[in-house]
Amino acid sequence: MEFEHLVEVNLLDDPAVPDLTREEVWFGLLCRAEDPRPFLPGLESCEVLTRSETALTRRLNFGKVQIFDAVRWQAMDWICFESAATAEHPSGRLTISLEQPEPDSAALFLRFAYRTGLSETAGDDAKYADYVRSAYHQSDLDTVKVVRMIVESTRTD
Template identity: 35%
Template sequence: MHFEHLVQINDPLNPLLTPLSAQQVWQALLWRAEKPQDFQDDVSEVKIHERGDDYMVRSFRLGNLHVRDNIEWDEGRTIHFHTQPNDEHYGGILTIAIETPDEAQLFVRFTYNTPLADTVAAGSDDASDAYFSSYVKSAYHEADIDTVRRIRELAAQGSLGH
């Protein structure tokens, strides 16, 4: 399954949105990688197994699910979460990219690639794969909106600098 969408951070036409800097968003994305429990309530037992200048390996529990990620980043631009498959799930890749089409606008692009089917298999009468794919895409979208909401909260608290 491939799923991609943009979330607008800064909109010069919306005075109700407090503008954030690309650096603030970047700091929050690294924070999310290191402390996922600060972005999602049901995350526990977070462990950083390995860390370098542009990568980390972490594991955590998401409810009853064990997750292990290899995370790599291009400083200030993109972060890639390579979730390793195991007996509990199929794994996949999430890429989060900061996009600045001009000085006034700021977006975050979320791109998911998983082994889940996007649509019903050819010749199949079973629509459950398509329904499940639609459900997962909706859940990803809501989680990403929550991530941006949490980034805004951290910025408002002064936790991300200026």
């Protein structure tokens, strides 16, 4: 299954919601790589296994289910989370890209692009495709909320 959509970060028509900068959003996405617990309900712990300047590997513990994934990124541009299939979990890849239509504009979006091992056309998987897309969309809206909370808790103004 492949699925992608945009989420608006700065609500330009709502002055009560403070704008976030590209740097602040990027910081929040790196927080998701380092400690995804606030972003993933049910995640009990995350252990970073390897680390480089542009990647890391992790073990995610959801109770009895463990998922190993790799996170890669290009700073200030995109971050990609990729997991291999296990008996309890299908393979998957999520790429989150920062999009800013004009360089100095407050308009800022996150593009969430999913590729999973679920089939949209065959077997039991097809029955769940719409549910999974809806769950991903809600999770992505929640990601922006968590990024906003992280940024607001670190602002010193």
